[in-house]
Amino acid sequence: MRDRERWNLKYKNGWRTTLNVTLLKFYTLAKKDRALDIACGSGDNAIFLAEKGFLTDAFDISDVAIEIAKENALKRGIKVNFLRSDAESFEFKPETYDLILNLYFLDRQILPKIESSLKEGGILIFETYNLKHLKVKPTFNRDFLLREGELKEIFKNLEVLYYDESTNITTFVAKKVSSVSCPPSQRR
Ligand SMILES: C[S@@+](CC[C@H](N)C(=O)[O-])C[C@H]1O[C@@H](n2cnc3c(N)ncnc32)[C@H](O)[C@@H]1O
Structure with a gap:
């Protein structure tokens, strides 16, 4: 069965x-x-951010999830730009977001796009299962599990603000410090 x-x-x-x-x-x-909010599901996190004053875009591959999310937002009188989209087709515009959420979803192909879509000073909150999860759920598809230190390695240009992978869940919170990486020795 396909993902959607x-x-x-x-x-x-x-x-x-x-x-x-x-x-x-x-x-x-x-x-x-x-x-x-990437792979936003039924939208609670995106709605929360919109309630807090963020102009929020959120997408998910599931049209059922997006319909539920839209209904929830409507009931609460909250505006969120919910979109049904596959992560790989979503247009990640460069330097656009002050906050990106990637929660319990892993598509390694979009990771560079996530970084480029953050504005300078933008925050990435990334949380999902890692390989320790196989001890909890041996049938879980390991392709969707993070390796030890993987997010730190991929997002090495971001400043890590919080990191924890001591359990079966990896939590990574980081900030985009500068779009141009130029070591201090080469600055004029
Ligand atoms: C475990 S849920 C997480 C939902 C939400 N982020 C949360 O933390 O509760 C995974 C979500 O990813 C969505 N999803 C799966 N494959 C996807 C894809 N290729 N592109 C976008 N969303 C996808 C699913 O529809 C589902 O809503």
């Missing part, structure tokens, strides 16, 4: 996104301007 159908079925069967604790702890680090 699989997730549509889960949402039809009652699966829902919940408000993420790491987001609650760290969203205040970001300038309150534009935010993006």
